[in-house]
Amino acid sequence: MKPAKHLMIVLFAIAALLLIGSVLIAIAYQAARVRAATFVASGLAGLLVLSWMFRKISFEIGIREAAVREAGQQKELFSKTLTSIGDAVIATDREGRVTFMNPVAEKLTGWNQQEAFGVPLERPFKILNEATRQVVENPVTKVRQTGVVVGLANHTILVAKDGAERPIDDSAAPIREPDGNLSGVVLVFRDVTERRAAEMTAQKLAAIVENADDAIVGKSLEGTIQSWNHGAECIFGYTASEAIGQSIMMLVPDDKKNEELEILSRLKNGERIQHYQTVRICKDKRRIDVSLTVSPVRDSTGRIVGASKIARDITPQKETEKALHETQRQLQVHAQQLETAVGARTEQLRSTVTELEAFCYSLSHDMRAPLRAIQSYSELVLENDSQKIGAASTDYLKKVIQSAVRVDRLIQDVLAYTRLSRQDIILEPVDVERLIQDIIQERPELQKPKAEIRIEGPLPPIMGHGASLTQCISNLLDNAVKFVAPGVTPRIRVYAEPVDHKERLWFEDNGIGIDKAGQTKLFEMFQRVHGNHQYEGTGIGLAIVRKAVDRMKGEVGVESETGKGSRFWLQLPKADE
């Protein structure tokens, strides 16, 4: 119900009510003054009598009874109406004292009509300014002064009897008598809590939209811009006043016009377009990458009346993506270059290895042939003509043969070393005791009476590579029998000792021993600790041992002292683990 119309009815009702009331009261006053004594005891009875008198007088002045009844009916109707309407109504007399309160007013103020009757309006109708919390001037006062209808300022709060506060919306109107004199004021108000909440929500939403970083644009189905938030201004450069009323097409680059038409037509069908990545143009003609979400906007009947468009500037994101791609590309290029470089180096290495192999092959064939020739021809001369050449030359030729033999052995040792470095090694359990016995069996120089080798068995099986292990142990035993003082029979003790999870094989000899300095470089290539003179050798034997043990993931070492023999050891994993 519109407040104006409502007011009219109320006004009319109140005016009628008051007209009757005031006549009654006026007469009552008059009667009270004349026959005070008579009516003091029973006011109500007096009133009834007066009413009766009034009726008589009315009758006397020619008002028909029917008319009076009609007025009573009218009064009841107005009262019912006031009681039934949804808005709160309070009426006051000329002095601003409450004369009427409908149930809604009772509910909102927390006062009932009986207790409020005759009470100054500002008590049951206590109103504050929401912001200042100051008591607001009672509208009745203003109406009395101005004699016109007065509306309350916005954000007025009514404080109920129990302290509850409610935002209200109200207006006050004068009640006039037929002669135009003010007889009271009627106040109509309503609880606007819900409306205020809705308003607040709407305001909040508007603030959210306005403060969003994304551009949020409302447009009609024809593409006319209807709203434009701050985000849109930031992203596209147009102010709201520049943009609203314009076509959305001003943001669309020429090559994307069809796309916008497509979006509009999809919208008309109620479709929603989400995270659609495209390009838009700013006021300064800059092209930016945006992600669009466009949704249809419906009115209360569900009809599509426009669209909301959220545009996010994804230019930085796109640039990041581009940078990422570029980085990835560069990385790929680098990886490729690296691969090429590695490939080239591997190829180089492979060709070096091939050359090395060719060199070794040549070493074993071509270089040994002339050595063979030197040795053989010398031997033939010695065989056939030693008588003719004499003792000195015979000795020379023997030295030639020795030299050739030494070089040949050197070559064979180098080849053995190279082979050990290159060949694949598969570790498997080796019966090392058997292996040592086999070595001794094949070599007369390791047997009695030339040497005494005692194996203090049983030697546990170890993990190793048979051929490599044979090479190692042969070399160690060779050294043990070779490096003894003149006239001493080599005595060698072989035994095993568990160390951690490994087995250490000891080769203890009664040889000349090795000083500390010699021990440190003993296992290096071409190191010969003892002079050429007494003890022949290539200086490769122990290097081969070290290499072979390395390949078998083992260790090798020596404990020795000059003149007190040496204890060489090999350490390899146990076979049962």
Added chain:
Amino acid sequence: MKHEYCLLVAEDDANDVFFLQHAFKEANVQNPLQIVHDGQETIDYLAGVGKFSDRSKFPLPYLLILDLKMPRKTGLEVLQWLQDQPELRCLPVVVLSSSAHRLDIERAYELGANAFVVKPSAVGRRTDLAKLIKGFWLDFNEAPAVTTEGLEEARKLRKEF
């Protein structure tokens, strides 16, 4: 009888040829030695082509003593060629190499070599080898028909398989 069959020595090193001849003489080997100096010549001799086309002068050998590292074609290539000859593939071959290169050994046997020997450096050892060759290959061993009766006979024999 067997001492009439010739031995073919394929060896490019003149010294080694000389030592071998010396060793065979020491070992009292009476079979004639035919000498070829590279792999290609070996193949030509065995195929009886070019200057070796006269089989009466260059008969098929009873035993081939083959060096591995030779110019033009290597010993291994000669073995490969022999593999492709229906009758000659049976020819007994003793490989004499300067080294016990593991790959060479495997490859030589793979290609049908019957023995692989590393050339001894000492004269005495070489004579021992010559004696063993004589004792085994030229005495105890029975050779296939192609070495004694020639290609034709060998071919006929093989048809009876």
